[in-house]
Amino acid sequence: MTAIVLSGVQLPDGSTTDLNLADGHIVEEAPSGAETVDCSGLIALPGLVDPHTHLREPGREDTETVLSGSRAAARGGFTAVCAMANTQPVTDTAEKAEHVHGLGLRAGLVDVQVIGAITKGLKGAELAELGLMNRSRAKVTMFSDDGMCVQDASLMRKAFEWVKPFGGVLAQHSQDSTLAGPGACCHEGELSGRLGLGGWPPVAESIIIARDAMLAEATGSRLHVCHITTAEGVDVVRWAKARGIHVTAEVTPHHLLLGTEELVDYDTVYKVNPPLRTSEHREALRAALADGTIDVVGTDHAPHAAQDKDHAFADAKPGMIGLEQALASVIETMVKPGLLDWATVADRMSHAPAKLARLSGQGRPLAVGEPANVVLVDPTRTAVVDKDASASLSRNNPYHGRLLPDPIEATYLRGRETYRRG
Amino acid sequence: MKHLLSIADLSVEEIHSILNLAEEMHDVQSRPVKKLPALRGRTVVNLFFEDSTRTRSSFELAAKWLSADAINVSAKGSSVSKGESMRDTLLTLDAMGVDAIVMRHAGSGAVRQAAGWVRASMINAGDGMHEHPTQALLDAHAIRRHLARNGLGTIDGKRVSITGDLIHSRVVRSNVLLLKKLGASVVLVAPPTLLPPGVETWGVDVSHELDPVLPDVDVAMMLRVQRERMLGGYFPSEREYIDAYGLTAGRLAKLKEGACIAHPGPMNRGLEISSAAADSAGSIVLDQVSSGVAVRMSVLYHLLAGEEQ
Amino acid sequence: MEQAPRTVMTADEMTWTLTRMAHEILERNHGSAGVILLGILTRGAPLAARLAEIAAEQGHTLPVGNLDITMYRDDLRAHPTRPVGRTVLPGPVDDAVVVLVDDVLYSGRTVQAALHALADLGRPRAIQLAALVDRGLRELPIQADVVGRQVPTARDERVRVAVREIDGEDLVTIERTSL
Numbered sequence: 001m002t003a004i005v006l007s008g009v010q011l012p013d014g015s016t017t018d019l020n021l022a023d024g025h026i027v028e029e030a031p032s033g034a035e036t037v038d039c040s041g042l043i044a045l046p047g048l049v050d051p052h053t054h055l056r057e058p059g060r061e062d063t064e065t066v067l068s069g070s071r072a073a074a075r076g077g078f079t080a081v082c083a084m085a086n087t088q089p090v091t092d093t094a095e096k097a098e099h100v101h102g103l104g105l106r107a108g109l110v111d112v113q114v115i116g117a118i119t120k121g122l123k124g125a126e127l128a129e130l131g132l133m134n135r136s137r138a139k140v141t142m143f144s145d146d147g148m149c150v151q152d153a154s155l156m157r158k159a160f161e162w163v164k165p166f167g168g169v170l171a172q173h174s175q176d177s178t179l180a181g182p183g184a185c186c187h188e189g190e191l192s193g194r195l196g197l198g199g200w201p202p203v204a205e206s207i208i209i210a211r212d213a214m215l216a217e218a219t220g221s222r223l224h225v226c227h228i229t230t231a232e233g234v235d236v237v238r239w240a241k242a243r244g245i246h247v248t249a250e251v252t253p254h255h256l257l258l259g260t261e262e263l264v265d266y267d268t269v270y271k272v273n274p275p276l277r278t279s280e281h282r283e284a285l286r287a288a289l290a291d292g293t294i295d296v297v298g299t300d301h302a303p304h305a306a307q308d309k310d311h312a313f314a315d316a317k318p319g320m321i322g323l324e325q326a327l328a329s330v331i332e333t334m335v336k337p338g339l340l341d342w343a344t345v346a347d348r349m350s351h352a353p354a355k356l357a358r359l360s361g362q363g364r365p366l367a368v369g370e371p372a373n374v375v376l377v378d379p380t381r382t383a384v385v386d387k388d389a390s391a392s393l394s395r396n397n398p399y400h401g402r403l404l405p406d407p408i409e410a411t412y413l414r415g416r417e418t419y420r421r422g
Numbered sequence: 423m424k425h426l427l428s429i430a431d432l433s434v435e436e437i438h439s440i441l442n443l444a445e446e447m448h449d450v451q452s453r454p455v456k457k458l459p460a461l462r463g464r465t466v467v468n469l470f471f472e473d474s475t476r477t478r479s480s481f482e483l484a485a486k487w488l489s490a491d492a493i494n495v496s497a498k499g500s501s502v503s504k505g506e507s508m509r510d511t512l513l514t515l516d517a518m519g520v521d522a523i524v525m526r527h528a529g530s531g532a533v534r535q536a537a538g539w540v541r542a543s544m545i546n547a548g549d550g551m552h553e554h555p556t557q558a559l560l561d562a563h564a565i566r567r568h569l570a571r572n573g574l575g576t577i578d579g580k581r582v583s584i585t586g587d588l589i590h591s592r593v594v595r596s597n598v599l600l601l602k603k604l605g606a607s608v609v610l611v612a613p614p615t616l617l618p619p620g621v622e623t624w625g626v627d628v629s630h631e632l633d634p635v636l637p638d639v640d641v642a643m644m645l646r647v648q649r650e651r652m653l654g655g656y657f658p659s660e661r662e663y664i665d666a667y668g669l670t671a672g673r674l675a676k677l678k679e680g681a682c683i684a685h686p687g688p689m690n691r692g693l694e695i696s697s698a699a700a701d702s703a704g705s706i707v708l709d710q711v712s713s714g715v716a717v718r719m720s721v722l723y724h725l726l727a728g729e730e731q
Numbered sequence: 732m733e734q735a736p737r738t739v740m741t742a743d744e745m746t747w748t749l750t751r752m753a754h755e756i757l758e759r760n761h762g763s764a765g766v767i768l769l770g771i772l773t774r775g776a777p778l779a780a781r782l783a784e785i786a787a788e789q790g791h792t793l794p795v796g797n798l799d800i801t802m803y804r805d806d807l808r809a810h811p812t813r814p815v816g817r818t819v820l821p822g823p824v825d826d827a828v829v830v831l832v833d834d835v836l837y838s839g840r841t842v843q844a845a846l847h848a849l850a851d852l853g854r855p856r857a858i859q860l861a862a863l864v865d866r867g868l869r870e871l872p873i874q875a876d877v878v879g880r881q882v883p884t885a886r887d888e889r890v891r892v893a894v895r896e897i898d899g900e901d902l903v904t905i906e907r908t909s910l
Binding site for chain 1: 505507508509510527528529530531532534535538549550551552553589592595618619620621623
Binding site for chain 3: 423439443445446449453454455457458459460488723724727728729730
């Protein structure tokens with residue numbers, strides 16, 4: 001295996017050093033013949049870990065495959081992604097989990113950690129084979145019906161109890177379906193009233209977070225709150241953490257950067273569930289990510305074909321892609337305003353998500369002896385996003401045409417270059 | 423004017439121009455030959471993703487009386503289920519070279535989306551819970567005629583109440599925008615469960631009670647309340663709704679002399695409006711119906727008669 | 732370059748001309764029985780009203796109406812959307828003798844449109860045409876029955892008819908326009 005010296009690179013703590021990558025690890029001294037990369041002006045972060053990715057394979061390989069999604073992830077600086085269970089068929093058995101796991105190994109560009117469904121077929125009625133998935137080669141530790149919310153409190157309680165012995169975590173898409181049903185597609189407020197779009201009230205999120213936090217407390221189990229979007233939801237998480245409940249929360253790059261006002265022309269690229277919110281919510285999310293109430297950034301990368309978006313707003317599929325612009329959004333909304341430094345970026349986008357999904361060998365510090373999972377970042381470079389310049393098979397990119405940071409220079413998975421700026 | 427998507431896009435001058443021509447078109451309806459050659463050779467497609475016999479036939483007559491060729495395309499049953507995107511449906515019609523597409527869709531904003539895809543003029547015949555511009559124009563037309571008949575002046579300075587299921591109504595948004603542009607003051611009356619979010623930013627008064635509102639209004643517009651809304655908890659019972667918001671025979675007496683009663687239909691007699699009110703001397707409900715074709719002729723003329731934009 | 736307008740009819744001349752035209756109309760129709768005047772909008776309308784006034788001074792009642800022909804024009808698509816005027820009929824046109832009144836007779840296309848418009852309003856017994864100015868250059872086989880003045884013109888000339896009801900003065904001028 002080739003050896004690489006990342007020469008004069010800045011570490012997240014601000015110090016400058018040479019990082020020697022050899023045999024998949026960070027080593028004390030570079031072997032002779034190592035390729036030297038001049039990294040002056042660049043920052044090295046531990047390879048990013050996405051706790052929330054939709055790879056669409058099996059089922060909708062026209063919109064994304066494990067391979068194409070892995071490429072997009074590497075371009076976004078990721079060395080691991082957690083693949084959501086809402087494929088066709090749903091990942092709700094050990095065999096299906098191992099299938100996706102195997103596709104990830106074959107692609108070989110990022111570690112693909114499989115997320116299993118909480119309930120069979122995401123139907124919210126019966127538990128999926130949680131333990132068998134955990135004991136499979138896929139070693140599933142995180143379970144989610146994402147896209148759907150487990151409405152039945154009793155079933156959710158049983159799921160918490162079932163995964164506790166093997167340390168599983170339930171990642172909930174928090175949406176009370178009686179408060180925010182299928183027609184809910186726009187943050188409930190002035191704009192939803194004006195545009196006549198079905199309102200998605202913040203309380204539909206916070207009420208489920210509160211319920212699940214109390215179930216997690218009652219069962220002593222772990223809750224992860226997917227894509228939190230509201231100030232109220234953040235308050236509930238803060239309260240639950242203060243109470244000692246095992247809860248983590250995630251925010252998406254798009255909820256940090258984009259607002260409900262994007263919907264004014266009914267452009268379905270901005271349709272996402274939960275919806276884009278107003279600036280007050282955005283500010284609360286940024287503050288919560290800064291103070292650690294929100295633990296991780298998760299992309300909720302959700303590729304869709306054009307024909308699934310070219311409908312009336314209410315009928316279009318929700319979701320937007322985000323792997324490639326995730327760090328750009330975090331730099332724009334968090335680093336530039338001084339809310340996060342590079343060390344905390346490394347925490348929210350690498351250490352914490354790796355810990356959440358119990359990924360060994362990911363999210364480790366950039367230190368001798370650790371796996372050589374590294375992303376090189378140019379903190380000053382910017383570019384106008386072009387949706388067609390994407391490794392994803394889909395084009396539902398909400399950042400298209402925007403001037404954003406363009407930070408990713410190269411990504412290394414266990415010392416092997418998986419992306420370099422072309 | 424290239425499209426008619428929202429009342430918000432119209433200037434006051436354009437609104438007056440449409441309403442004035444509608445007056446002329448109204449006369450055409452009483453002629454032996456109800457046909458004008460202005461749109462000869464033009465093709466108008468009625469593309470209705472959602473059924474509405476009344477609106478569709480009104481647009482169809484309007485097009486035909488202006489000598490346009492009009493065809494009806496029923497796209498009922500969302501194209502989502504058929505695997506064809508809404509965009510494909512629109513592009514297919516557009517590729518046939520039609521001049522205007524009159525579109526009704528259950529999805530708010532669908533007609534504005536369509537306008538971004540096609541070359542033809544798009545006319546919004548009702549998009550979800552968003553807008554129904556021609557309905558608002560014909561309501562204004564009927565109100566204008568009522569005021570003129572009774573020597574009561576113009577809409578400018580008049581007070582209009584709109585009462586009913588406002589949160590699910592596309593008519594209320596168009597009417598608020600239009601009436602305000604014409605100088606009327608608007609008061610929306612509904613229980614909190616049936617008011618759209620953000621209504622306090624609309625520049626209208628809002629009341630949860632009908633009784634104190636009625637004595638001051640020149641026009642009492644009642645909107646349809648669907649009985650099925652009880653299932654969603656929007657109101658407890660018909661009895662309770664009528665008690666607070668129904669234009670009952672008893673409430674008629676609270677209206678001032680010369681005030682008129684409007685309802686864009688279809689009416690739920692005995693719920694939001696009593697037969698006594700619907701059939702009273704002040705009712706302009708039938709004028710609203712008969713205004714439909716004239717107003718739509720005027721809209722079609724304004725969009726299609728001149729050189730292509 | 733435009734040349735200074737040349738006057739072809741003064742206010743007094745217009746009054747005399749209209750008086751003669753009113754007489755001709757009454758003469759042709761052996762009085763006013765069953766005859767109605769329809770002024771073609773815009774400037775045909777006040778001219779029709781004045782013809783009726785003159786007839787009234789002679790003891791003849793000529794009912795007057797206005798005819799808007801905008802929607803019948805064959806060049807609608809060549810211009811931005813035109814405003815539409817109001818057609819007002821003094822009574823049914825069926826079996827009446829309708830005298831169309833216009834300010835200038837030129838290509839004949841306006842009259843053609845008016846004939847179409849009239850056909851949609853009913854079936855007159857006869858239709859006649861009275862024009863204040865006939866400037867020639869017809870593009871259709873149409874002639875006026877009553878003409879105020881024949882004014883030979885070229886295509887690059889513009890005939891302007893001003894009437895006091897609309898323009899504040901009575902005047903007919905010709906000017907040359909550079910094409």
